Amino acid sequence: MSAPQLTGARVSRADVEDFLYYEAELLDSWQLDAWLGLLTEDACYYVPPNDKPDADHRDTLFLVADNIARLRERVKRIKDPNCHAEQPRSRTRRMISNVRITSTSGDTIGVAANFVVYRFRRGEAARDYVGSYRYMLKRQGDSLKIAERRVLLAAEELGALGLISFIL
């Protein structure tokens, strides 16, 4: 499996879908170093709190607010056998739909999509994370990179979903 290549001058929704499905495959198969390769050098990853989905991480307590340095540390951590929250690793399967290009400005493309991430672990109930993704993608030559990845959870509270110990 390799990253999808852009062919046209203009990034289409199909290009974005191919890219998101590829990313989903990397995350679901725990190819996290390859996934880091999809990020720009200044990428960030946010999961706002359930009660303030539209907030800014600089003035609101988020569930996750990583710059690229912490994101690399996060990947290091969850791959480590001493990351007990992911030992054994979550089995996940993500369904991505309602993909839309919401803005285009130069090489930057805003994308919205809905998701369901099913998560399974031995001895635990299945957990369904439902929500929407907000991406800022950057075109770099023939490929897309993730500059910002924001995960908005639909649930009113994290509640029985418990943790976000894998990349959502």
Place this chain on the structure above:
Amino acid sequence: MSDASYVLDDRERMSFSLDREVFVSPEVLERERRAVFDKCWIYVGHGSEVAEPGDFRTRDIADRPILFCRDRAGEVRAFLNSCRHRGALTCTKREGNARLFQCMYHGWVYDTEGKLRTVPGEDAYGPHFDKEKLGLVAVPRLAHYRDFFFLSFDPAVEDLETYLAGAKDYLDLVTEQSPSGRMQVISGTQEYEIAANWKLLVENSVDDYHLPTAHLTWLNYMKNSGVDMKPRETGLLLPTKGAGKDLGNGHLATDNPNYRGRPVAGWMPIYGEDAKPDMAALREELVARLGQARATRVADTNRNLVVFPNLVVNDGSSVTIRTFFPTDAGHMKVTAWALGPVEESAAQRARRLDSFLTFYGPGGFATPDDVAALELVQRGLGAWREVRWSDSSRGMNRPDDEQLNTDEGHLRVFWRRWSGLMGAGR
């Protein structure tokens, strides 16, 4: 000591054992609800969450729906959020600002002082129908210490400050980080569930013995970011030698010299070089206001506080308020907030929140492993009939006033108080 006790506390043999039934039994939980949660002061919210007249928050406290609000005259109140007519939740919003609360069912309207103001079709009631007596019911007791509001369902409970005992100083140490003594709960709530008994989170919140193993990846993250994680003395499990404290009345704390970073006011590499002058200024303000000794106490120690039975205030990587309630013997709901001085600049606030996420919360670098540990314990406790006792004797070979943060002396403080409230035996 009786064989029928849940807690076997034998100082002579330096042995302290807990009957694992206390973590799995629905009967024990039901007794806890009456003997612990209905008798103690229970944290309900922070004054800053209802900063303006009319501000309100609804939350479940010890299985009751509570309306926590500030009335039009500025007084903070807590009502049982149940319409006097048929019992519906009177206020259904999570938070907001209101002049009146109207029950959606038949339209009874209450004001922020709880008074019943209007009843649609009032002419259909007899002469003894008295609106004065049909206001929202206030919780039996409500009091605050430095804006931390507690309620009690026991009208005869001792006054809050007596109850808090030595925990007051630890709330002072948090509050003194604000030049005006005003802290505020920051926007954004972390609400999550753990499939474990609530008392396991009490222990976990102040258990420094588990850090080197359960949080090895957090230690590595700190090390990778440039923090010196080597023990400063031989024989320590962590970089500095901390203490486990008995604060009276079942309250307890770990109290550790800071070795990483604190928003007020200890720089660490994650904050970035450009934060250094700002953090130096924060410290100067502390010293000028509090004097060198108290400023050092505030800024150079990390303290995890448990106010019995279920309030945790951790003051380390950031300040967090955490409270939790059992939903059944093997399950709890946790709510956590970040707390900061009202005077913080935008940059200081952002640094505080970033620092929070280095450790705490469902997506943090440490809390998920705590949750994993607690859930593994709960699953292991399925063997309680055959493997009956847990050991909490660590540090009993040292005097009470020399307990380390990595000992279990402070955990025994909780259990002795719990045992006292629950009665001697089963």
